[in-house]
Amino acid sequence: YLDITLDFIVYACMVLGFAIADPAHNALPAAFLTASFMAPASTFLAYAIFAAKRGITTEIRGRKSLYYLGGLTEGFETILTICLMCVFPDWFPVIAVVYAMMCWVTGGTRIAAAVQTFGSDGANP
Numbered sequence: 195y196l197d198i199t200l201d202f203i204v205y206a207c208m209v210l211g212f213a214i215a216d217p218a219h220n221a222l223p224a225a226f227l228t229a230s231f232m233a234p235a236s237t238f239l240a241y242a243i244f245a246a247k248r249g250i251t252t253e254i255r256g257r258k259s260l261y262y263l264g265g266l267t268e269g270f271e272t273i274l275t276i277c278l279m280c281v282f283p284d285w286f287p288v289i290a291v292v293y294a295m296m297c298w299v300t301g302g303t304r305i306a307a308a309v310q311t312f313g314s315d316g317a318n319p
Contacts, residue, residue, distance in 0.1 A: 201269060202235055208276050212286050223290035230294035232266050233301025241308050250311070265300035268294065 206228050213224035241264050275293045 200238075201272075202231065205231060205272055208279075209290070212279060212283070212290070215283075216286075220286050220290075223287040223294075227290040227294040227297075230297040233297045234265055234304070237288070237301045237304035237308070238265070241304055241311075244308065244312050247254045248312070265304055267300045271296075 209224045209227050209231075210221045272293075275289060281290050282289070
């Protein structure tokens, strides 16, 4: 529980730090990225809830306490992106917008996976 919760909080706070450091250049890309984090986060957690309710499990990514649905923007990619932002702070706006778009791709693919997995059983995904 704390692992996933703190991941999301730390990611958002790191982006907030860039917005505070240079609001004129970073605030809008930071806001876009923070909002975009909701696509992979919400689709990940919603999928896990529906999988648990249906008794669907996987160990493809190792044994986890909840169903772990992969995507383009997972923990490693997010940490790598934040590291790039720290190493190249002048590039924050570009890195943030590119990663934000990748978050939407992840959200879209997870929605498609949910429709494919849960959509045919008569229950709403």
